[in-house]
Amino acid sequence: MRKIFRTTAVTAAAFAAALGMTVSSASATAQATYTVTPGGAFTGTATGPTLTVPNAVLECASSVASGTLKSGSGLAGEGIGDISSIGFEGCQVGGIQFTVVPDETTYPWKINVTGMSSADRADGTITGIRASIEGFSCNATFSGSVNGWFENSTDTLHVTGGGTLAAEAGANCLGFINPGDHADFVGDYVLDSPQEITSP
Template sequence: MRKLTKSTIVVGAALAAAVGFSTSPASAAGTWTVTGGGSFTAVATSPILTDTNTGTQLKCTKSNAAGSAANGTGLSGTAIASISSVTWTSCSGPAGISFTVTAQGLPWKLNAATYSAGVTTGTITGVKAHISGLCNADFNGPTAGSTATLTGKYTNSTHVLTVSGGNLKAYNVSGICLGLINNGDSAVYSANYVLSPATLQITSP
């Protein structure tokens, strides 16, 4: 009887811990509030895609995006905002080689995970892109054809969505790439998108 009671306590404690972890205030479903939402556009100046295996950087002068976030309270952090279009302007790599970048897998989803002092950190999911020019490649997730997950951080005071990190990888590399981009290379996309109108606020207790 004593063993059964101790076992029951252990199991109960484990279940309580699991429930507590899955519903922590910063990440629980139903704790998020969005105001000033609706449709938005966003512009990032000088975004960069970096092949972390070779150090090759693909730089663009600008990236434009558009999306929406629904106003509400008690929202889930999942898909708290949606990015419906992304374009890039004047992209070039080493020696000034020009590239065209095309977003795929749209819409991408912004998922809120943690909140602190006006800053929401989470993920951007569904991400895929293709570059074309003298060198061609697909940038997908961990496996060919899969979608990537990037790190996203939204700051209420500046209305800036910062994109970084993630698990992008290069696939279907072809053309004259000269070893600058190779199949299986990991990549990081870095950009700061300024939203307009400057009204969106995302909060969580």
């Protein structure tokens, strides 16, 4: 495996050089490390998070997520933090209530940093998500990942949708959600204490 990686990297570098490019972002990102200050336990609260599927927009009044961020420098982006619990309140679609039940066996969900768009913005993903929505004539389980970014200046984890989050087989919710439907989960989780993610 290590030999294959080296061969691929050399080939890619040679290919890039042949194009007059410098070997930069890909390999640099793969090797990037991050500093989290101060790290530790956090609780984030989002107002009005939404789950958008092709046929409907489901929303909740609020959501609270708790977890931890690693502390210190030289940290790998993958798994730089985790979410160990999440809850949703006041969820509905067009006045029809439902509940969101996270699959606790899939905790912790991983927080991963994939790069810095700016000194204030650490881009990344949340992976390992699995949760169900339940209500009258509504049962659907979603699993996958979402994209997002952490904003240092506001201590906010912006969950922006995308990723692989989709409804699993058996999803059946009022005709709105069907198996395989991609879901964009969007919410801004404001942390209860200052955190900063930087990259040297």
